[in-house]
Structures are given as structure tokens and as C-alpha cells.
Amino acid sequence: MVLVKLWRDNNDYYVSIEDKVIKVSGLRPIDYLLIAIAYGLGVRYLDKYGVRDFTIECEIRNDALNCRSACSGLEDKCFVYKLVKRGNFSLTCLSQP
Numbered sequence: 001m002v003l004v005k006l007w008r009d010n011n012d013y014y015v016s017i018e019d020k021v022i023k024v025s026g027l028r029p030i031d032y033l034l035i036a037i038a039y040g041l042g043v044r045y046l047d048k049y050g051v052r053d054f055t056i057e058c059e060i061r062n063d064a065l066n067c068r069s070a071c072s073g074l075e076d077k078c079f080v081y082k083l084v085k086r087g088n089f090s091l092t093c094l095s096q097p
Contacts, residue, residue, distance in 0.1 A: 002017065002018065003017075003018070004016070004017050006024075011025070012025045013025050030060065030065070033065075033080075034056070034058055034067075036080045037056060037058075037067065037080055037081065037084065038054065038056045038069075039080075040078035040079065040080040040081055041054070041056065041069060041071075041072070041075060041078055041081055042054035042056070044072045044074040044075070044077060044078065045069075045070060045071070045072040045074075048072040048073075048074065049072070054069070054070070055069065055070075056068070056069035057069065065084075
């Protein structure tokens with residue numbers, strides 16, 4: 001299990017994931033999802049081809065996110081990619097205290 005905590009300090013937002021704290025102010029939530037996709041796919045691409053950069057082009061239209069990128073053939077090793085492609089995500093909303 002991974003515990004993720006979000007909090008606000010003055011006007012800045014922070015997230016802690018395990019023992020790492022990240023300031024998340026300044027970007028939209030969708031931007032962080034795109035970062036996760038680019039990182040998950042890009043690491044495999046950079047490692048496989050020994051190149052220095054990886055680009056993913058995404059468009060948000062209505063309720064759809066459409067992306068295009070070069071592929072390494074190792075996309076199924078990226079958990080974020082699998083969640084996005086297969087839609088295997090679940091969220092249970094708990095009642096307020």
C-alpha cells in the first residue's frame with residue numbers, strides 16, 4: 001500500500017509519497033498525470049534507444065485525453081500506461097469525519 005498525503009501551507013500545496021515531499025503548486029492535476037505518463041514511458045524509451053530525450057504530445061478535448069509518442073515496445077511494463085489504457089482504476093469515497 002502506498003500512502004499519499006496532500007496538504008496546504010499558506011498558498012502552496014504539498015504531497016508526500018512514502019518519505020518524499022513534493023511541492024505541487026503551479027501545475028494543474030492533469031499536468032502531473034501527463035508527467036507520470038511521460039516518465040513511465042520515457043524511461044523505457046531512453047534506456048532502450050540510448051537517446052537523451054523523449055517527447056509525448058497530448059491533447060485534452062472535452063473529457064478525453066489523446067496522446068501520441070514514439071514507443072519502445074515495453075509500454076506494458078509502465079503501470080501508469082496500463083492504468084490509462086485499460087482503465088483499471090478504482091476510488092472509494094469515504095464519508096467525512
